[in-house]
Amino acid sequence: MKKYIYTILLALILAMGCSKNDEEFLDRPPSSILTQEQIFTDPSAVLSVLGDLYNRYEDFGRLDDWASVADFNIAYWSEAGRYPAFQNDGWGFGSWGIWNYGYIREINLFLERCEEATQLEASQKTRFLAEARFLRASYYFEMVKRMGGVPLILESETYDFSGDASYLQHPRETEAAIYDFVISEAEAIKDILPTDADSKSRATKGAALAMETRAALYAGSIAKYGATTPQVALPGNEVGIPASMAEGYYTKALTAAQAIISGSAGAYALYNSKPNLSENFEALFYDKANNPEAIFVEDYKVGGGKTHYFTGWNQPRFGAEEEEGGRINPSLQFVQSFELLDGTYAPLANEVGGDPVYYDNIGDIFQGRDARLAGTVILPGTTFKSKPVDIWAGIVLADGSIVSGDSRGQEKTLPGGSEQVQVVGFDGPIDGLEFTAQSGFYIRKYQDPNTGSGRRGTQSDVWFIRYRFGEVLLNAAEAAFELGQPDVAAGYLNQVRSRAGITTPLTGADVNFDKIAHERYVELAFEGLHFFDLKRWRLAHIVLDGNPINPTEVTQNIGVATKRETQPYSIWPYKYYNPGDPNDGKYLYKILRLSRITGADRFQFGNYYSEIGQDLINNNPKLVRNPNQ
Amino acid sequence: MKAKFYIFIFSALLLVTSCSLDNFDEPNAMFSGNIVYNGEAIPVARNQVRFQLWQPGYALTAPIDVTIAQDGSYSSRLFTGDYKLSFVPGQGPFRTPSDTLFFELSGNKAMDIEVTPYHMIRNSQFSYAAGSVNASCAVEQIITGTDAKAVERVTLIINRTLFVDSNSGGEGSIAQVDAADLSNLGNINMSVEIPSDPKKPDQSYIFARIGVKVAGIEDMIYTQVQKIEF
Numbered sequence: 001m002k003k004y005i006y007t008i009l010l011a012l013i014l015a016m017g018c019s020k021n022d023e024e025f026l027d028r029p030p031s032s033i034l035t036q037e038q039i040f041t042d043p044s045a046v047l048s049v050l051g052d053l054y055n056r057y058e059d060f061g062r063l064d065d066w067a068s069v070a071d072f073n074i075a076y077w078s079e080a081g082r083y084p085a086f087q088n089d090g091w092g093f094g095s096w097g098i099w100n101y102g103y104i105r106e107i108n109l110f111l112e113r114c115e116e117a118t119q120l121e122a123s124q125k126t127r128f129l130a131e132a133r134f135l136r137a138s139y140y141f142e143m144v145k146r147m148g149g150v151p152l153i154l155e156s157e158t159y160d161f162s163g164d165a166s167y168l169q170h171p172r173e174t175e176a177a178i179y180d181f182v183i184s185e186a187e188a189i190k191d192i193l194p195t196d197a198d199s200k201s202r203a204t205k206g207a208a209l210a211m212e213t214r215a216a217l218y219a220g221s222i223a224k225y226g227a228t229t230p231q232v233a234l235p236g237n238e239v240g241i242p243a244s245m246a247e248g249y250y251t252k253a254l255t256a257a258q259a260i261i262s263g264s265a266g267a268y269a270l271y272n273s274k275p276n277l278s279e280n281f282e283a284l285f286y287d288k289a290n291n292p293e294a295i296f297v298e299d300y301k302v303g304g305g306k307t308h309y310f311t312g313w314n315q316p317r318f319g320a321e322e323e324e325g326g327r328i329n330p331s332l333q334f335v336q337s338f339e340l341l342d343g344t345y346a347p348l349a350n351e352v353g354g355d356p357v358y359y360d361n362i363g364d365i366f367q368g369r370d371a372r373l374a375g376t377v378i379l380p381g382t383t384f385k386s387k388p389v390d391i392w393a394g395i396v397l398a399d400g401s402i403v404s405g406d407s408r409g410q411e412k413t414l415p416g417g418s419e420q421v422q423v424v425g426f427d428g429p430i431d432g433l434e435f436t437a438q439s440g441f442y443i444r445k446y447q448d449p450n451t452g453s454g455r456r457g458t459q460s461d462v463w464f465i466r467y468r469f470g471e472v473l474l475n476a477a478e479a480a481f482e483l484g485q486p487d488v489a490a491g492y493l494n495q496v497r498s499r500a501g502i503t504t505p506l507t508g509a510d511v512n513f514d515k516i517a518h519e520r521y522v523e524l525a526f527e528g529l530h531f532f533d534l535k536r537w538r539l540a541h542i543v544l545d546g547n548p549i550n551p552t553e554v555t556q557n558i559g560v561a562t563k564r565e566t567q568p569y570s571i572w573p574y575k576y577y578n579p580g581d582p583n584d585g586k587y588l589y590k591i592l593r594l595s596r597i598t599g600a601d602r603f604q605f606g607n608y609y610s611e612i613g614q615d616l617i618n619n620n621p622k623l624v625r626n627p628n629q
Numbered sequence: 630m631k632a633k634f635y636i637f638i639f640s641a642l643l644l645v646t647s648c649s650l651d652n653f654d655e656p657n658a659m660f661s662g663n664i665v666y667n668g669e670a671i672p673v674a675r676n677q678v679r680f681q682l683w684q685p686g687y688a689l690t691a692p693i694d695v696t697i698a699q700d701g702s703y704s705s706r707l708f709t710g711d712y713k714l715s716f717v718p719g720q721g722p723f724r725t726p727s728d729t730l731f732f733e734l735s736g737n738k739a740m741d742i743e744v745t746p747y748h749m750i751r752n753s754q755f756s757y758a759a760g761s762v763n764a765s766c767a768v769e770q771i772i773t774g775t776d777a778k779a780v781e782r783v784t785l786i787i788n789r790t791l792f793v794d795s796n797s798g799g800e801g802s803i804a805q806v807d808a809a810d811l812s813n814l815g816n817i818n819m820s821v822e823i824p825s826d827p828k829k830p831d832q833s834y835i836f837a838r839i840g841v842k843v844a845g846i847e848d849m850i851y852t853q854v855q856k857i858e859f
Contacts, residue, residue, distance in 0.1 A: 089796060231719040231845070541847070546796055547805075602796060605719055605847050618689045628719045628847075 040117035043124050049110060050128060053135050054202070056103055058142045059298065060096070061528020063446060063464045064308040066327055069526045072534070072544065073601060075443065076329040076568045076594065080434045083596045086567070089546060090602040093629045096146050097610030100139070101153065107136045108156040130192040134203040134211070137185035141215050144178035145532055148239035148609040148626060152181060171622040174237040176245060179219035183252060186212035190265075197266030200288075200297045200463070206265040207296035210467035213256035213475045220249030220482065221536040229538045231627060232608045238624050239609050250479045257476035260295070260469070261492075268292055268469045270499050277501040281375030284470075285446050286462045293469045300461035302452075307459035311448040316378060316389045317408070317435045318426035321454035326427065328526075329439035330377045331568030332591060335366070337558050338373035338522055343497070343504040347555035348571060350589035358586035362392060362573050365589055371501035372522055378442035380573050385449055390425040391437045393572035396588060398581065402574065406430060414577060429572050431595050438594055439570040445526045470496055470523055478516045486511040493519055517561035535608055537561070546602025551591060566600040569593050604628065659737040660695075660712075661704035664721075666746050666771070670701030671723060672838070672851040674794035675801070678721045680742075682712050697721075699794060700853060709735045714742070722746055722843055722850035724772060746771050746850055747778045747843045753852040755837050757859040761822045762787050762837050766852070768814040781844040783808040785819035787837045789829065793854050795840055834858045 039045045061069035067077060067085075077085060110132050114125060136154075143150045151170035159165060173181075190208040197206060223246035226233065233240030241249075260268055271293040274280040284293055300306045315325035336348050348365050349357050359365055363381030366373060378384055380391040394404030395414065403412060404424050411420040428436025452458035477492035487508035494505045496519060506515070520533055534540040543565040557563045571591050578584045606628035617623050663670040664678075681692035682705070695705045711733050716725035723746040732740065753766040764785045770777065786795050786805040794801040806821040823835060835857050840849040 089800070231847075599800075614691050618691065621689075628717060 041119040063310040066313045070328045073568045076439045086597040087599045093606045093611035130189040131203045141182045149173045149175040169620040172238040176241045182215040201299040216249045216253035225538045250482045254479035277371035278374035295467040297463040299463045302461040311453040311460045315454040319387045326435040328443040330441045332571045338370040345558040356588040358583040376445045378444045391427045392425040395577045396574045398578040518559045540603040544601045544603035548600040656708045662740040665741045674796045675699040680716045763820045778843045781842040784840045
C-alpha cells in the first residue's frame with residue numbers, strides 16, 4: 001500500500017489543481033501599470049499625468065544647466081572644460097534646435113482621453129484640459145522661436161501599417177500661423193484657468209496672458225525688424241512675418257500685458273519687500289513665500305526629490321560649501337551697462353587721462369549705480385551668505401609692476417618687506433584658473449542664500465521664474481513704444497526703473513529703441529530671454545559679428561543696442577603698495593581680456609533659425625529647409 | 630585542435646563570402662574646379678561658402694555639400710551619375726547663377742562655375758615695415774544698378790599660418806584692422822601691427838590678405854593669401 005501512496009497523492013494533486021475557474025485565477029490586474037480607465041476616473045491620477053507633462057516643459061535657460069542662462073558673452077565661464085566656448089567662432093546651424101513631437105503627441109492624447117472621461121468633475125476636467133492646452137501652446141511657442149513655422153499637429157495620429165506613411169507627413173505652417181495659434185490658445189484658455197496669483201507652478205490666467213504678450217511681442221518684432229534682414233526669410237513665410245502684421249501683433253501684446261497690469265488676472269505686482277533695493281532685487285528670485293512678481297515658475301523642493309545645483313556651480317569659491325563654484329563670471333560690458341542713479345551711462349572710472357584712479361574701498365568704483373547691479377552680480381567687496389568675497393588680482397608696486405600669484409590666496413614677500421603677505425584674493429581672479437572670478441565678478445541672480453544650497457548632498461530649491469511681472473511691464477513698454485505711444489512706454493519703464501533706484505524718471509521723449517533694449521538687457525539678464533531679443537530684433541548678426549573687441553571700444557557706446565558682444569572682458573581690482581604715498585593701500589582697476597579668450601563669436605544668418613535635421617526631412621520631404629542652410 | 634580548425638575555416642569563409650553583397654564600388658569621379666568671375670578665381674573664407682549637389686532620381690534626396698577652399702577652388706569625390714548643382718540662397722559674396730546647373734559625371738571632371746561678385750579687389754599690395762604689415766588695394770564695383778550693394782568694411786587680416794580669414798576667430802587671424810577711410814574705394818590703405826606672442830616661436834614671415842565685407846552679405850570676398858617675408 002505504502003508504495004502507492006505517492007502515486008495516489010500525485011493523482012489527487014493533478015485532479016484538485018484543475019478547476020473551471022482557472023482563467024479567472026490567472027487573470028490578475030497588473031500591479032505596475034495603471035489603465036486609462038483607472039487614470040481618468042481619479043483626479044489625483046490625472047494630475048500626476050499632467051505633472052509629467054509640466055515636467056517636460058521646454059525652457060531655453062535652465063537652472064539645472066548653468067551655462068544656458070549665461071550664454072552669448074554676457075559672462076565668462078570659469079570652468080576649464082568650457083573655455084573652448086570662447087575659442088571657437090560661433091555655432092553650428094543645428095544649435096538650439098528642438099523637434100519633440102513625441103511630447104506634442106502625448107499632450108494630444110491626454111487632451112483626447114481627458115475629454116472622454118466621464119467621472120471627473122466638470123470644473124476639474126476643464127481646468128486639466130486648459131492646462132494641457134497651455135503646455136502644448138508653450139511648446140509650439142518654444143519651437144517657433146527656434147525653428148520658425150512648424151507642422152501644427154493638434155490631434156494624435158496613428159500609423160495604419162499600410163506601407164504608405166505619406167498621410168502623416170505635414171508641411172510646415174507659416175511662422176505667423178504658429179504665433180497666431182499660441183495667441184489664440186492663450187485667449188481661449190485664459191478665462192478657464194484660475195485667476196490666482198498665488199498659484200505659481202501651474203498654469204493660471206496670468207500665465208496664459210503672460211505667454212500671449214510675449215508671443216505677440218516676438219511676432220510683432222519679427223514682422224517689423226525682419227524687414228531689415230530679407231535673407232532670413234522663406235518664400236512660403238515658414239520663416240519671416242510680413243511687415244504689415246506688426247501693428248496687429250504689437251496691439252495684442254499691449255492689450256494682454258495691460259490685462260495683467262490692471263490686475264484682472266490676479267494681484268500681480270513688482271516685488272518690493274526689502275528696503276535695500278539691491279537686496280530686494282536679489283530676493284525677487286529666491287523668495288518663494290510671498291512673491292507677487294512671479295507669474296509662472298518651475299518649482300523645486302529640497303527633500304522633495306527635485307533640486308538643482310545652480311548655487312553649487314556658481315557660489316563664490318572662497319568659503320564655498322563644496323570645493324567648487326564660481327562658474328558664471330559676468331562680463332565687464334554687462335556690469336558697466338548698469339546706469340548711474342541719475343539714469344546716465346558711464347564706464348567704470350578706472351583711469352582718468354591714462355592715470356589710474358585710486359579708491360579707498362574695493363567696491364567704491366561700483367557705487368552710485370542702478371541697484372540691480374549689486375542684486376545681479378557679486379561685486380568685489382560684497383558678501384554672499386554673510387561671507388565676504390575676496391576678489392583682487394594682485395599688488396601694484398610704485399613702479400607700476402604687479403606682484404600676483406597663480407594659486408588662490410598665495411603669499412609672497414614684497415620688495416623691501418620681510419615677511420610674506422597675501423598677494424592675490426582667495427577668489428582670484430587668476431587668469432586661466434577655473435572657479436575663480438576671472439572677470440572680476442560672480443553671478444548673484446538665482447543664487448540661493450540658504451545653508452546647504454551649495455552642497456551636493458542638499459542642493460537648492462530656488463525656483464526658475466518663466467514669466468514675471470517685471471517682464472510683462474517691459475513687454476508693455478516695448479509694444480507701446482512700437483505703437484507710437486512713448487509716454488505710455490515711459491510710464492511702464494519708470495515702474496521698473498524706480499524699483500531699481502533710478503531717480504530721474506524717463507519722459508516720452510527719452511524713450512527710444514536703445515532704451516527699451518537696454519532695460520531688457522539689465523533687468524532680464526541670466527533669465528534665458530536675451531538671446532531671443534537679439535534674434536527677434538535681428539541684431540544677433542550685428543552684435544555677434546565675429547570681430548574681436550579691442551580695448552578701446554569695450555568701454556564705449558554703453559547702452560547702444562548694436563554694441564558688439566563677441567567677447568567678454570574683465571576688470572580686475574589691485575591693491576596699491578607704496579608705503580609713504582597717500583595712495584598706499586588703496587585700490588585701482590585694470591581692464592583686460594583673458595588669455596583663454598581667443599575666438600570671437602559670429603552669428604550667421606543661418607543661425608537665426610535652427611537647422612531641421614536631414615533625418616527629419618528624409619522622413620517628411622514636405623519640410624522646407626530653413627534659410628541659409 | 631579540431632575546434633580551432635573549424636573556427637579558422639569559418640572565419641575564412643566569412644571573409645570570402647560577406648564582401649560581395651553589401652559592398653559597392655567606391656566613388657571614383659573627381660569633380661573639381663574654381664568659382665570664377667571672368668576666369669579669375671574668387672577667394673573666400675575657408676569652409677564658409679558652399680554649394681550643394683543633388684542627385685535626382687532617388688527616393689530620399691539629401692544635398693552633398695561642397696565647400697569652397699580659400700583660394701576659390703573646390704573638389705569633391707563623387708559617384709558616377711547625373712547631378713544638379715545649386716547654391717544656397719545668400720551664400721557667398723557674389724550673385725550666383727540663377728539657373729540650376731545640370732551635369733553628368735563619369736570619371737574626372739573639371740568645371741569652373743561662373744558667378745558675379747558684388748565687388749572685386751584689385752591691385753592689392755602688401756609690404757612689411759617696422760613690425761607692421763601695410764596693404765593697399767582698390768575695390769571695383771561689379772554689380773551696379775538696383776542690385777548694387779555698398780562696401781561695409783575693408784579689412785586687412787594677418788595670420789601666422791597659411792589659413793587667413795576673419796571668420797575663424799583665433800584660428801584665422803592673429804590681428805586684423807578695418808580701413809579707416811572708405812571714401813575713395815580706388816585707393817584704400819591699411820596697416821596692422823604684428824602682435825608678439827612669447828609663447829610662439831619667432832618666424833620671419835607672415836601671411837596676409839584683404840577682405841571686403843559687403844553690406845547685407847555674410848561672406849566676405851578676399852584677395853589671394855600673400856606670404857610676406859621680412
